[in-house]
Amino acid sequence: MTNFKTGLDFALELDRNDKLSHFRNQFHIPKHTDGKDCIYLCGNSLGLQPRVTQSYIxxxxxxxxxxxxxxxxxxxxxxxxxxxxxxxxxxxxxxxxxxxxxxxxxxxxxxxxxxxxxxxxxxxxxxxxxxxxxxxxxxxxxxxxxxxxxxxxxxxxxxxxxxxxxxxxxxxxxxxxxxxxxxxxxxxxxxxxxxxxxxxxxxxxxxxxxxxxxxxxxxxxxxxxxxxxxxxxxxxxxxxxxxxxxxxxxxxxxxxxxxxxxxxxxxxxxxxxxxxxxxxxxxxxxxxxxxxxxxxxxxxxxxxxxxxxxxxxxxxxxxxxEAGMDNLVAKSKDLTAYFEFLLNELNNDNIKIITPSNENERGCQLSIQVKNADRNLNQKLTKAGIISDWREPDVIRCAPVPLYNSFEDIYNMVERLKLILNEK
Incomplete structure (x- = not known):
């Protein structure tokens, strides 16, 4: 998938056409302080709990x-x-x-x-x-x-x-x-x-x-x-x-x-x-x-x-x-490419994606290097309802996991990041 567009409507359209979107409902999504689902992009550190896990145990x-x-x-x-x-x-x-x-x-x-x-x-x-x-x-x-x-x-x-x-x-x-x-x-x-x-x-x-x-x-x-x-x-x-x-x-x-x-x-x-x-x-x-x-x-x-x-x-x-690994990898490539597209659309010289742009040389993680940033940036993201992963000295690791992340998640994450980066 290469013909991405900006705007929330396009993200929602992608979600409607996503044959794996229903798997999101099979996971517990952490809540933000406002009671809404967090945007959880930290599956590369700890994956979310499937709802069936408790019954299995x-x-x-x-x-x-x-x-x-x-x-x-x-x-x-x-x-x-x-x-x-x-x-x-x-x-x-x-x-x-x-x-x-x-x-x-x-x-x-x-x-x-x-x-x-x-x-x-x-x-x-x-x-x-x-x-x-x-x-x-x-x-x-x-x-x-x-x-x-x-x-x-x-x-x-x-x-x-x-x-x-x-x-x-x-x-x-x-x-x-x-x-x-x-x-x-x-x-x-x-x-x-x-x-x-x-x-x-x-x-x-x-x-x-x-x-x-x-x-x-x-x-x-x-x-x-x-x-x-x-x-x-x-x-x-x-x-x-x-x-x-x-x-x-x-x-x-x-x-x-x-x-x-x-x-x-x-x-x-x-x-x-x-x-x-x-x-x-x-x-x-x-x-x-x-x-x-x-x-x-x-x-x-x-x-x-x-x-x-x-x-x-x-x-x-x-x-x-049930989902199929090949199906998950295919969605992962689309999610990550969409994420990359939106970040590039910011045209912000202070951010750089250090993860390979070739989809065959990466998984779902994008490592975003932010010039002159420190851990405070990650803390601001957390306050904005985004759970990501900070790695010293200046990198935010974000992993849009195909089992439970949506295209809407990615759109909202980039919008909130843009607001934070534009703060004076």
Whole structure:
């Protein structure tokens, strides 16, 4: 969709023609002080709660109350295999095969578990590449892995940086890094969508480049899962991890997803931390058998699943299945392009969109850089009923999520931003 127009009437027309607009009613929208719905553009930080989530959790509370431990096998959704109820839908969202996906633990915990298996440093090949402005927890995690293996965390970490005066990363600069240090690099670990700029990387291109130089390649897809077509299987990546509380709407601090490419599914030689939930399901409760690894991503589980958190994930994944990921991505591209159009129509030299303009190189997030702004700008937006996300030093991150944001939301947001920027 490219022929956008200004004016509220056009936004309302877009909403009337939106086949996904009814999904907004399936979510709780926070209220402003005037009692009206807020314009919630912070799904890249915490997704909104689906209305069905409470009933999904209540079902498990009911089974716990009425069945006690028997809920593991006799509950409506038996707890022993509950995580399997999430696998197909989650695999579909991230573009993977079911054997390649499991939901378990939390994000950085899973990143460490993946690095236990896939970061295999040697005296010569031990360095790790990350993007220069990676999400802090990723940087902290890889630095700690370097230290854990006895390497200097500054010398062993290579940053793929943007060029001076630019915000976005260039693939040719990564190519130069690999040409120079390729035989010293053990792991490339990049955020699939950069949290700050919203740049969506070409996962397949990065993977092929890394593998060509003998590197293992993994991705943190926290800002990509439920947002863009990750196509993880076809990317060829060795592993990926993501959280479920952003675009996947599973609640604060909820569980993480893990992808391990199927070529590693039956490799028992891969070093890993193990627990009884990665042991053969058929003999798990015999208790005294030697460890017998489950194939696929399930073979990285440690403990039995936290059911209440998984129930919240299941609620959201069922909404995703009804809407269809391809449909959501298509609407996301239209919403974000409309947002970009209206911002450009402001003709304000003090604002700059640092997210790529190419719709295939971004998800629904636009990062708006505002000259000479500080956190007060975000506070004014909040007072105006807009929930967005401020990132130092001068960027507002806004994510028009296709499941619950409307074109009218976007129109009203830009109108309120314009008023605030024009204040003296």
């Amino acid at each position: 209540n079902q498990e509370l009911k089974d716990w109350a009425e069945l006690g431990v028997e809920g593991h096998v006799h509950g409506k959704n038996p707890w022993l295999s509950y995580h399997e109820l999430l696998t197909d839908n989650m695999a579909s969202i991230v573009g993977a095969k079911p054997i390649e996906v499991v939901v378990m633990n939390t994000l950085t915990t899973n990143l460490h578990l993946m690095m236990v298996s896939f970061y295999k440093p040697t005296k010569k090949r031990y360095k790790i590449v990350i993007e220069g402005d990676a999400f802090p927890s990723d940087k902290y995690a890889v630095e700690s892995q370097l230290r854990h293996h006895g390497y200097d965390d500054k010398e062993g970490l290579i940053s793929w940086n943007s060029r001076e005066g630019e915000e976005l990363l260039r693939y040719e600069d990564l190519e130069k890094i690999l040409e120079r240090y390729g035989d010293e690099i053990a792991l490339i670990m990049v955020g699939g969508v950069n949290y700050y700029t919203g740049q969506f990387f070409d996962l397949k291109r990065i993977t092929e480049l890394g593998h060509m130089h003998g590197c293992v390649v993994g991705f943190d897809c926290a800002h990509g899962a439920g947002n863009v077509n990750l196509d993880l299987h076809n990317s060829g990546a060795d592993f990926a991890i993501w959280c479920s509380y952003k675009y996947l709407n599973s609640g604060p601090g909820s569980l993480s997803g893990v992808f391990v490419h199927e070529r590693h599914a039956y490799n028992k030689e891969l070093n890993r931390f193990t627990g009884w939930w990665s042991h053969n399901k058929e003999t798990r409760f015999k208790m005294r058998d030697d460890f017998d690894m489950l194939p696929g991503a399930e073979g990285w589980q440690l403990s039995n699943p936290p059911i209440l958190s998984m129930a919240a994930i299941k609620a959201s994944l069922d909404v995703f299945a």
